[in-house]
Amino acid sequence: MAKHQKISEERRKFLQEFIAQNNINTAQDIQEALKDMFKDTLQEMLEAEMTTQLGYNKYEYTDDEKTNYRNGYGSKTIHSSAGDFKIDVPRYRNGEFEPMIVEKGSNDISDIEQKIIRMYARGTSNKEIYEQMKELYGVHISPDMVTSITNKVIPKIKEWQNRPLESVYPIIFIDATYFNVKVEQRIVKRAVYIILGINLSGEKEVLGFYISEVESAKQWAGILNNLKNRGVKDILVLWADGLSGLKEAIAAIYPMVEFQRCIVHMIRNTVAFVSYKDRRELCKDLKLIYTAADADSAYTNLLELQEKWSKRKVSLDNWNNNWDAIVPFFKFGPELRKIMYTTNAIESLNNSYKRINKGRRIFPSEQSLEKSLFLATEIITEKWTAKYQNWGVILQELRIHYGDRISNTINV
DSSP states (O other): OOOOOOOOHHHHHHHHHHHHHHTOOSHHHHHHHHHHHHHHHHHHHHHHHHHHHHTSOTTOOOSSOOSOOEEEEEEEEEEETTEEEEEEEEEESSSOOOOSSSOTTOOBOHHHHHHHHHHHHTTOOHHHHHHHHHHHHSOOOOHHHHHHHHGGGHHHHHHHHTOOOOSEEEEEEEEEEEEEEEETTEEEEEEEEEEEEEOTTSOEEEEEEEEESSOOHHHHHHHHHHHHHTTOOEEEEEEEOOOTTHHHHHHHHOTTOEEEEOHHHHHHHHHTTSOHHHHHHHHHHHHHHHTSSSHHHHHHHHHHHHHHHHTTTOOOHHHHHTHHHHGGGGGSOHHHHIIIIIIOHHHHHHHHHHHHTTTOSSBSSHHHHHHHHHHHHHHHHTTOOSOOTTHHHHHHHHHHHHTHHHHTTOOO
16 A cells, blocks of 8 residues: 655645645646646746846836837737746837747747756756756746656656567576655655566666665565566576575566676675775776676686685675576677676666766655656656667577577567
């Protein structure tokens, strides 16, 4: 059952006044009230632009000689995503007033909302949006109005999260990252489960992200079941960290999947408790394992390194204990290994989410976090225009290893 999100007292008071003032009883009443709010805001923006151009406020007395004067209004019908409405465009005597917010010859201002959404998508906080709109137009765009405008993407998020997926993915990366969210007046950590796939065309694709209280194998099992319900029948290689129970949870949903421990996580976990002066040497030595020509050579190198580093009380037991989940890596050629390790796609995606939202240290709600991640995903994936280099070679190698599981779906 979804957890009820409590509303702050300030927001509750605003909503109560909003409902009372607009006599809201139905969903249609809400839509009309929001349209009126948008219309009033737009009208104020036009007045602010006129004041800026003339250099004095409406009805303001000044000793300076005026070179231009207000000269009434002209009516204009505006098309917006909130609906159509009429506004009064100010005029002045000397020439024709050409506002920035509603350009001459244009009556569609739905792009204003898109500008606000784009600012939000790029990590601009509600406060910063308010300040920018105030600086540009001299009017107040309340945090509630920013929320109302950005909430328009929620149906799009639901559609995206439930879209059908391809039946087979050669490679899938899964990982979780954390963000601070305000819940019931407390700041808590929320885990964001991220699934990144490489499809049979050699293109990266964010299959979904899911917000939860903590990362657990049980949660991952539910998410992978969601993939199956959306049409993913098979995964060839799944790349993940060493969360307890994760391998078993994955096998329960996709029993034929090849589970591969993330090499980057393995390295990170190994050097985490090593003195700084030894880290460079240890990383150089670990490279002898994951760049080995084959599994036998890699394991020989591991045994030699264990003997060397045990003298410095550095343990490589983690590599030995997880060798069955590391060894699949070595059967692949250099092109496929490069995708799996060097590119490190899931880490790059996580870093992009963090970078775009660096201005938001705390999200006011889980819904705010969800909107931000979705809009950030759109920005990130816009740049994913090309398939992986030498994808034809990689696909043929996958066909050798996995045969009939992809032979009927390959599209080179």
